[in-house]
Amino acid sequence: MCPDRDLNARPGFFLTFEGLDGSGKTTQIRRLTDTFDSDGTPYLVTRQPGGTAFGDRIRALLLDSKSEGLAPRTELAMMFADRAQAIQEVIAPALAADKLVICDRFTDSTEAYQGGGRNLGSDLVLSLHRLICGDLQPDLTILLLPDLQASLARARRRNTRKSRRGSKKDESRFEAEHDAFFLRVYEKYREIAAREHQRVVIIEGELDVDEVHARVMKAISERLKQWQTQSANSA
Ligand code: TMP
Numbered sequence: 001m002c003p004d005r006d007l008n009a010r011p012g013f014f015l016t017f018e019g020l021d022g023s024g025k026t027t028q029i030r031r032l033t034d035t036f037d038s039d040g041t042p043y044l045v046t047r048q049p050g051g052t053a054f055g056d057r058i059r060a061l062l063l064d065s066k067s068e069g070l071a072p073r074t075e076l077a078m079m080f081a082d083r084a085q086a087i088q089e090v091i092a093p094a095l096a097a098d099k100l101v102i103c104d105r106f107t108d109s110t111e112a113y114q115g116g117g118r119n120l121g122s123d124l125v126l127s128l129h130r131l132i133c134g135d136l137q138p139d140l141t142i143l144l145l146p147d148l149q150a151s152l153a154r155a156r157r158r159n160t161r162k163s164r165r166g167s168k169k170d171e172s173r174f175e176a177e178h179d180a181f182f183l184r185v186y187e188k189y190r191e192i193a194a195r196e197h198q199r200v201v202i203i204e205g206e207l208d209v210d211e212v213h214a215r216v217m218k219a220i221s222e223r224l225k226q227w228q229t230q231s232a233n234s235a
Helices: 025-039 053-063 072-096 107-117 122-133 148-164 179-195 209-234
Strands: 013-019 044-047 100-104 140-145 200-204
Touching (some): 053 072, 072 100, 107 122, 140 179, 140 209
């Protein structure tokens, strides 16, 4: 995609969630959308890879443990192919229509996993992001960083449970990576958070689900209120 307009000049609010596998993102996004449902805040939730019909096919290929021998640059290009489709089909139209978009992972994941984990470096990822995604930036990113070993243990237990239940969906390719890979991902996330401290809010440590939810709400509420006021004034 070669965007012909400035994707960052949009009325909507773009909120992303980031973190290692097993960091509790899915649970926290569900808690957040439950809260929005009960107070009547409209939103749209999507995820990466996936979130479009074509993206779901890319996701299946990327996460399937049978996709062996994938070159790191192939993996990187597929993440951006997925993202270009999601931006064009879902994210950009929703932001242009003044909506709140919640995305489970975005380019910070590519920088952490492919840039850090696969050692491709941040520069390549960020250059591709500018070229392919028009440098679209989230308004706010919640980065969940519980203890590294505890996250990995949760992610691996979840996959074992899924395969015991006979789930046909195999999404374990990344979780099968060794600990050194995840340590690089973890460190890259910390580096991104330090560099992008205006945008990224880190929630660290082994906290219970309610405590993390309370911190997510605290991080989001103020910025969301500002955006809602701006939207109402320009309507
Ligand atoms: P999840 O949907 O359960 O979070 O799993 C997606 C997996 O894909 C997770 O292991 C992280 C990985 N991933 C990347 O490696 N790069 C990316 O750009 C994205 C979006 C995800």
